[in-house]
Amino acid sequence: MKKGFPFASVMIAILAGAYFLIPLYATFQFSLQMVRGEWSLAAYRAVLGSNVFLATLSFSAIASFTAIVLGALIVVPTIYWVRLKLPRLRPLIEFLSLLPLIIPPVVLVFGYIRLFGSNSLLPLTTSDVGTNALLVVGYVVLSLPYMFRAVDNGMSVIDIATLTEAAESLGASRLRTIVSVIFPNVRSAIVSGAFLTFSISLGEFVLASLLNRPAFGPYLVQIGQDRAYEPAALAVMTFALTWACMLMMQIFATKKPGTRLLPRFRFRPAKEMPA
Amino acid sequence: MNFLRIAAIGKSFGQNHVVKDFSLDIDKGEFISFLGPSGCGKTTVLRMVAGFEAPSAGRILLDGADITGVPSRQRNIGMVFQAYALFPNMTVFDNVAFGLKVAGVAKSDIATRVDEMLRLINLEHLADRYPYQMSGGQQQRVALARALAPRPRVLLLDEPLSALDAKIRVSLREEIRAIQRKLGITTIFVTHDQEEALSISDRIVVMNGGRAEQIGAPSDIYNRPATRFVASFVGTLNMIEAEVLDPNGTVRIGETVVSLAEPIVHRGPGEKVSLALRPEAGAVDRAEHGDTSLPGTVVSTQFLGSVIRVKLDVAGHRMSFDRFNAPDSRLPNIGDPARLHFAARDLLVVQD
Numbered sequence: 001m002k003k004g005f006p007f008a009s010v011m012i013a014i015l016a017g018a019y020f021l022i023p024l025y026a027t028f029q030f031s032l033q034m035v036r037g038e039w040s041l042a043a044y045r046a047v048l049g050s051n052v053f054l055a056t057l058s059f060s061a062i063a064s065f066t067a068i069v070l071g072a073l074i075v076v077p078t079i080y081w082v083r084l085k086l087p088r089l090r091p092l093i094e095f096l097s098l099l100p101l102i103i104p105p106v107v108l109v110f111g112y113i114r115l116f117g118s119n120s121l122l123p124l125t126t127s128d129v130g131t132n133a134l135l136v137v138g139y140v141v142l143s144l145p146y147m148f149r150a151v152d153n154g155m156s157v158i159d160i161a162t163l164t165e166a167a168e169s170l171g172a173s174r175l176r177t178i179v180s181v182i183f184p185n186v187r188s189a190i191v192s193g194a195f196l197t198f199s200i201s202l203g204e205f206v207l208a209s210l211l212n213r214p215a216f217g218p219y220l221v222q223i224g225q226d227r228a229y230e231p232a233a234l235a236v237m238t239f240a241l242t243w244a245c246m247l248m249m250q251i252f253a254t255k256k257p258g259t260r261l262l263p264r265f266r267f268r269p270a271k272e273m274p275a
Numbered sequence: 276m277n278f279l280r281i282a283a284i285g286k287s288f289g290q291n292h293v294v295k296d297f298s299l300d301i302d303k304g305e306f307i308s309f310l311g312p313s314g315c316g317k318t319t320v321l322r323m324v325a326g327f328e329a330p331s332a333g334r335i336l337l338d339g340a341d342i343t344g345v346p347s348r349q350r351n352i353g354m355v356f357q358a359y360a361l362f363p364n365m366t367v368f369d370n371v372a373f374g375l376k377v378a379g380v381a382k383s384d385i386a387t388r389v390d391e392m393l394r395l396i397n398l399e400h401l402a403d404r405y406p407y408q409m410s411g412g413q414q415q416r417v418a419l420a421r422a423l424a425p426r427p428r429v430l431l432l433d434e435p436l437s438a439l440d441a442k443i444r445v446s447l448r449e450e451i452r453a454i455q456r457k458l459g460i461t462t463i464f465v466t467h468d469q470e471e472a473l474s475i476s477d478r479i480v481v482m483n484g485g486r487a488e489q490i491g492a493p494s495d496i497y498n499r500p501a502t503r504f505v506a507s508f509v510g511t512l513n514m515i516e517a518e519v520l521d522p523n524g525t526v527r528i529g530e531t532v533v534s535l536a537e538p539i540v541h542r543g544p545g546e547k548v549s550l551a552l553r554p555e556a557g558a559v560d561r562a563e564h565g566d567t568s569l570p571g572t573v574v575s576t577q578f579l580g581s582v583i584r585v586k587l588d589v590a591g592h593r594m595s596f597d598r599f600n601a602p603d604s605r606l607p608n609i610g611d612p613a614r615l616h617f618a619a620r621d622l623l624v625v626q627d
Contacts, residue, residue, distance in 0.1 A: 158363060159358060159360065162356055162358055162360040163360055163362065165325075165327050165347070165354070165356070165360070166354065166356060166360040166361075166362070166421075167362075167373070168326075168327075168346075168347045168348045169325060169326075169347055169348070169350075169352060169353060169354040169422070170348075170353075170373050170374035170377055170421070170422075170425060171348045171349075171351070171374055171377040171378055171425065172348060172373070172377045173348060176377065180362075180373075181362050181364070184364035185362070185363055185364050187364075256405070256407060257363065257364045257365075257405050258366070258404075258405045258408070
């Protein structure tokens with residue numbers, strides 16, 4: 001039977017696309033109208049020329065990178081161990097990893113402040129370094145569902161139990177197995193999780209604001225209250241950055257070892273050799 | 276003295292006893308196959324030898340030393356897995372070099388040894404390939420080279436041919452045997468394929484329900500199966516029941532009295548005994564074949580090209596025999612009377 005034109009599906013796709021793209025385009029157009037009567041990039045120049053912009057962006061970038069490294073160091077060995085030795089604990093670990101989606105960041109940060117405030121046994125909030133550490137840990141927690149899922153998916157693709165046994169039968173210690181065999185084979189999954197972590201924590205507001213850190217999220221809110229065109233330019237730039245992250249994630253997630261980033265450089269699969 | 280001794284090992288997972296009182300002595304350079312159906316415990320025994328599972332009972336001794344509690348990474352036992360288990364992030368060269376790097380071998384020596392191993396499996400031209408760029412047969416050969424590179428004391432092969440297609444299976448099993456003979460490495464090969472086990476082993480261990488049912492040379496296992504299970508699992512077998520007239524070897528099948536070549540152990544006169552006859556040991560309506568004959572009725576015939584399979588009802592038992600096709604031969608009709616001819620010495624007494 002010949003299929004008709006999928007009218008309903010196409011309409012839904014157009015509506016959904018319009019819902020997303022029209023406000024984005026409107027924001028972009030508004031960001032170009034800073035100079036009255038002409039299109040210009042003045043709003044972008046103003047943003048990029050601001051020291052506060054660069055300072056807050058680099059602060060958030062460093063905090064995000066630290067969160068990525070810490071998150072990977074916690075998540076990868078945990079998932080590896082649970083999959084290898086404690087598969088019955090997997091539902092529990094999965095549930096725990098999803099908690100940050102249920103518990104609002106504001107609850108998390110008030111918990112931190114109570115636990116690590118000036119009256120506590122470990123008064124982290126009394127120093128800059130301590131508060132920064134709390135912020136990073138908070139980012140790790142917020143990105144846990146994404147990092148967990150990305151790495152867990154990565155590990156489900158490779159047979160970690162057999163690879164571990166293969167490495168051990170060749171004399172490798174557990175640490176060497178993780179470093180030489182497991183980590184490289186889930187690298188693309190870790191990178192995917194890392195880009196998600198980066199895009200979440202870069203513009204994060206609640207934790208940074210309530211911990212009073214000079215981060216990019218509070219700067220975005222602040223400038224939104226004070227200025228008209230710059231926030232629009234910032235919104236467009238943040239979108240572009242997030243999309244770049246998604247693109248990188250996609251490239252790394254589908255990249256195979258021994259191939260360049262462009263698909264035309266891939267090897268052809270070998271044919272069976274007559275024995 | 277035996278090189279590898281598996282002494283009364285057992286393995287239980289909770290209440291489930293997967294391996295029971297399994298013992299085996301293996302000489303240096305021997306090629307042993309563990310043959311049995313799924314769940315018979317053959318892979319579990321192999322994994323205990325590799326060190327991936329700890330035995331619940333018994334000991335494993337390698338070259339006189341007790342290795343029961345030694346971690347797998349310190350055993351120097353090579354293993355080839357059903358699913359290849361090549362490291363996907365490494366090239367063929369790096370996969371084969373892995374064990375040598377772990378052992379701290381000098382870089383130049385690693386290159387020499389890897390080249391030697393790749394020449395052994397005829398894949399020296401694919402050293403820069405990644406596993407996903409190779410066929411299953413090539414990957415399994417690389418897995419073999421990787422396992423052999425660090426000069427292991429024992430080589431374990433866990434159903435290495437199961438994931439390959441029929442043609443590659445045959446050629447690769449011959450290659451594995453040739454390499455094993457060349458290197459003289461003590462090898463245990465796990466398979467559920469009787470043809471594989473019969474064709475490449477020095478000895479076969481037929482396993483069932485966690486126990487070794489019979490250990491012997493392929494011809495012994497096939498020609499003189501010790502139990503009904505071995506008889507039915509290894510090759511096709513026709514089973515027939517007989518009544519013991521004299522434990523020295525006289526039985527009655529239907530109305531015919533037959534003298535066996537061997538005495539019947541553990542059975543007295545009047546008791547039933549199971550006898551087995553290989554399909555190739557019997558002939559239908561060819562009086563010149565053998566010294567004994569039994570009357571029967573044709574139940575079915577199948578024309579299979581070069582072979583005609585005739586099923587007979589003999590004394591209430593269905594028995595199947597093949598005969599070569601000849602252009603002028605006539606297919607027997609269903610219901611025709613027929614005589615089954617065989618040599619009495621080919622009748623096997625099977626223990627239940």
